[in-house]
Amino acid sequence: xxxxxxxxxxxxxxxxxxxxxxxxxxxxxxxxxxxxxxxxxxxxxxxxxxxxxxxxxxxxxxxxxxxxxxxxxxxxxxxxxxxxxxxxxxxxxxxxxxxxxxxxxxxxxxxxxxxxxxxxxxxxxxxxxxxxxxxxxxxxxxxxxxxxxxxxxxxxxxxxxxxxxxxxxxxxxxxxxxxxxxxxxxxxxxxxxxxxxxxxxxxxxxxxxxxxxxxxxxxxxxxxxxxxxxxxxxxxxxxxxxxxxxxxxxxxxxxxxxxxxxxxxxxxxxxxxxxxxxxxxxxxxxxxxxxxxx
Numbered sequence: 001x002x003x004x005x006x007x008x009x010x011x012x013x014x015x016x017x018x019x020x021x022x023x024x025x026x027x028x029x030x031x032x033x034x035x036x037x038x039x040x041x042x043x044x045x046x047x048x049x050x051x052x053x054x055x056x057x058x059x060x061x062x063x064x065x066x067x068x069x070x071x072x073x074x075x076x077x078x079x080x081x082x083x084x085x086x087x088x089x090x091x092x093x094x095x096x097x098x099x100x101x102x103x104x105x106x107x108x109x110x111x112x113x114x115x116x117x118x119x120x121x122x123x124x125x126x127x128x129x130x131x132x133x134x135x136x137x138x139x140x141x142x143x144x145x146x147x148x149x150x151x152x153x154x155x156x157x158x159x160x161x162x163x164x165x166x167x168x169x170x171x172x173x174x175x176x177x178x179x180x181x182x183x184x185x186x187x188x189x190x191x192x193x194x195x196x197x198x199x200x201x202x203x204x205x206x207x208x209x210x211x212x213x214x215x216x217x218x219x220x221x222x223x224x225x226x227x228x229x230x231x232x233x234x235x236x237x238x239x240x241x242x243x244x245x246x247x248x249x250x251x252x253x254x255x256x257x258x259x260x261x262x263x264x265x266x267x268x269x270x271x272x273x274x275x276x277x278x279x280x281x282x283x284x285x286x287x288x289x290x291x292x293x294x
Contacts, residue, residue, distance in 0.1 A: 067106035
């Protein structure tokens with residue numbers, strides 16, 4: 001984006017779980033490139049309550065909470081500053097494969113609020129939210145485009161890492177999405193222990209399909225433990241302290257019967273039909289003056 005001569009505004013959602021290294025990488029990268037940063041900080045007590053609600057709902061994809069907030073704050077910021085594009089690093093080459101039962105559409109506010117309404121205790125005020133109608137407004141009426149830019153270039157993960165380490169002093173986290181202490185614990189402990197889900201399987205499968213890893217290399221990586229024992233104990237203790245849970249309380253949560261998104265109210269049917277509805281409206285709505293600012 002920087003090399004293309006665009007003028008990006010970086011948006012960061014601080015949900016209270018950033019690793020210290022993540023803060024370093026963000027600050028250093030943007031300082032080197034001269035890019036402005038907007039950081040939105042969620043009220044921790046509120047966010048903790050929402051995450052606990054998802055744990056008590058016993059669903060797999062607790063990251064729906066953060067992912068929805070990221071999506072919402074991106075569109076809100078774009079609309080506020082009359083920015084026409086939201087540029088994403090999501091890509092087919094390294095993360096196209098994921099079993100449908102392992103995830104759910106993070107855009108679905110009804111799903112999020114139904115679980116929080118049943119298991120939460122605090123009002124939801126500071127979490128950025130985007131209702132179905134608001135999402136429709138952003139993409140169909142305001143015509144803010146979501147651009148997965150890495151799908152339009154040759155994207156080699158190892159080359160990209162080497163480049164940003166060399167030119168931006170970026171430091172590796174040791175795992176996909178391990179920039180968040182919560183996500184590291186969630187992916188390396190909660191999912192495999194409670195749901196028998198090891199997200200390395202779909203991640204490596206994507207790399208194999210895009211020719212960036214061989215099957216033998218993936219199998220060797222799968223033989224490695226998900227967690228260093230010392231790091232696991234450190235993260236586990238930090239997680240319990242931050243969430244204000246005893247080990248027994250969390251173990252009780254881990255023993256709850258497993259649930260899926262279909263066990264709670266959602267707009268799943270609507271989101272499955274959403275793409276063709278949006279295309280229809282875009283054809284009917286002329287570009288607005290609201291979206292004309294570069």
